[in-house]
Amino acid sequence: MAVIDSKGGIHGTAGSVVYRSYRGMNIVQGRPRRFKQTQASQEAAGEFGLISQASKILREAFRPFYHHFYDGGMVNRMTAAVSRSIRGSRSRERGDRDLHDGELSFLEGLEFNEDSKFSQALQIKPQVKRNEKGQVSISLPEIDPRRDFVTPFKGHYRVTGYRLSFVLAGFNFREEFYEYIGEKKISMGPGTPTKAQELVFEQEVPKGCLLLVLGMLECTDTNVYKNEQEPLNSKDFNPVSLIGAFHSEDEAQEGYGESRIIQHYEEAEATGIPTRTQMMTGYRGNDVLASRRAWRATQISKGEPVMREKSPGQSDQERRRLQQEMEQRVREKLEQMRQQAAIAKETAIDTSKLMGKRVKF
Numbered sequence: 001m002a003v004i005d006s007k008g009g010i011h012g013t014a015g016s017v018v019y020r021s022y023r024g025m026n027i028v029q030g031r032p033r034r035f036k037q038t039q040a041s042q043e044a045a046g047e048f049g050l051i052s053q054a055s056k057i058l059r060e061a062f063r064p065f066y067h068h069f070y071d072g073g074m075v076n077r078m079t080a081a082v083s084r085s086i087r088g089s090r091s092r093e094r095g096d097r098d099l100h101d102g103e104l105s106f107l108e109g110l111e112f113n114e115d116s117k118f119s120q121a122l123q124i125k126p127q128v129k130r131n132e133k134g135q136v137s138i139s140l141p142e143i144d145p146r147r148d149f150v151t152p153f154k155g156h157y158r159v160t161g162y163r164l165s166f167v168l169a170g171f172n173f174r175e176e177f178y179e180y181i182g183e184k185k186i187s188m189g190p191g192t193p194t195k196a197q198e199l200v201f202e203q204e205v206p207k208g209c210l211l212l213v214l215g216m217l218e219c220t221d222t223n224v225y226k227n228e229q230e231p232l233n234s235k236d237f238n239p240v241s242l243i244g245a246f247h248s249e250d251e252a253q254e255g256y257g258e259s260r261i262i263q264h265y266e267e268a269e270a271t272g273i274p275t276r277t278q279m280m281t282g283y284r285g286n287d288v289l290a291s292r293r294a295w296r297a298t299q300i301s302k303g304e305p306v307m308r309e310k311s312p313g314q315s316d317q318e319r320r321r322l323q324q325e326m327e328q329r330v331r332e333k334l335e336q337m338r339q340q341a342a343i344a345k346e347t348a349i350d351t352s353k354l355m356g357k358r359v360k361f
Contacts (some may be wrong), residue, residue: 017062043095046292050285051086054061054173057280061169061178062214062240066112069238071276074112081110091331098173098285100210105244107212110240118241121217123148126166128213128244136168136246137200138184144193152237153219160228163187163218165200168201172248175257176280179206187220187229206277208252213244240326262333 005021012019018029057080068077087094111117119125127139145162153159168181182201188194205211217239220229261277268275 020032027227042295043292046288047086047094047097048083050098050288051083052079053285054086054285057173057178058082058212060258061278062112062167065165065167065214065216066238066240069233069235069240070112071114071235073114077110077114081106095296096289098289099171100173100208100248104210104247107242107245109241109243111239113235113238113240115235116239117216117241118217118243121150121237121239122164122215123150126215126243130246131200134205134249135200135202136213136244137198138166138213139196139198140186140194141196141243142156142193142242143186143188145188145190149217151217151219153232158221158232159190159219160190160222161220163229163231165216166199166243167214168217169201169212170206171212171216172209172252172257173208173280173283175252175254176286177206177257177261178278179209179260180276181211201202202265206252207250207256208248210248211244211246212242214240215243216240227338229253240291260347292352305347 020027020029031112055075059075059078082099082102085102085104086097086099086105088106089101090103092101092283109119111119124141124143129137129139131137143164149162151159164186166184168183169178170181173299182203184199184201186194186197218231218233219237221232222228223230261275261279264275264277305308
């Protein structure tokens with residue numbers, strides 16, 4: 001039933017028509033109906049969910065570097081870049097592909113803040129490549145801050161230095177983890193040129209990981225109390241961009257991600273240094289692909305319809321629950337490993353005490 005409120009607005013349903021008000025306007029629209037989805041529409045919906053989740057993982061991974069200093073369109077740009085990458089795959093079809101199969105060049109040049117682009121703030125272009133050893137390297141020409149940095153702080157008395165940073169991170173969506181591999185920083189004074197140089201990330205690259213390189217520029221000021229440089233960047237000026245993307249050169253066996261996470265959790269507990277390997281909590285892209293493959297197999301073998309999968313989106317509460325469950329699994333495995341090591345130590349035979357003695361078997 002539709003009713004008219006005190007302001008003349010119509011609300012409710014009448015037959016197959018829905019009445020509602022929006023910003024002072026009366027809107028009439030058809031009543032929503034259920035439609036049976038085809039295989040193509042289900043695959044498109046599943047891939048859109050996979051794209052959205054992969055984009056969110058990338059944003060969360062790089063958040064410690066761009067902080068909350070991004071513009072309002074960053075989320076949509078990231079999702080669009082990931083979408084173009086996955087849909088640009090030349091090796092696999094929809095419903096059977098993820099970012100590992102995509103055209104990663106669509107990610108290069110992605111700006112996290114269009115109001116202060118990294119490509120404009122930095123007047124030189126870093127050359128990012130992989131050398132013969134498979135290591136990621138960045139070649140930089142001579143840099144003169146007075147000539148090569150374009151910032152709103154030019155000539156500002158507070159600016160006492162600049163910091164140019166590059167971060168290398170690896171992402172394995174199939175094993176559901178990502179890792180901060182390394183970071184290179186170049187600090188310089190306002191009038192101090194820096195010689196041409198090549199930066200090489202020599203750290204171990206996890207198996208099966210896509211490699212993404214982030215570049216950022218910070219203006220700094222001296223904190224006389226701490227005797228260190230602190231960034232002056234804000235939402236108005238925070239040049240951060242993806243400047244390089246590379247496919248993995250190998251594959252990781254099943255379970256590799258979980259074992260690496262456990263290994264780095266152990267190292268973090270022993271050293272007190274935060275783990276550099278993180279779980280992709282809430283990522284369901286692999287479940288989406290598995291369900292699509294099963295759907296196609298069923299259609300081909302039996303010709304039976306398959307019910308539409310539930311939307312792959314998850315609430316924050318569900319994500320937190322999954323995070324806690326995974327962390328609990330890691331803690332339980334670590335405790336199990338400690339107990340097994342303790343038992344082995346207690347039951348070990350000290351052969352030195354048997355020297356010169358008769359032993360009955």
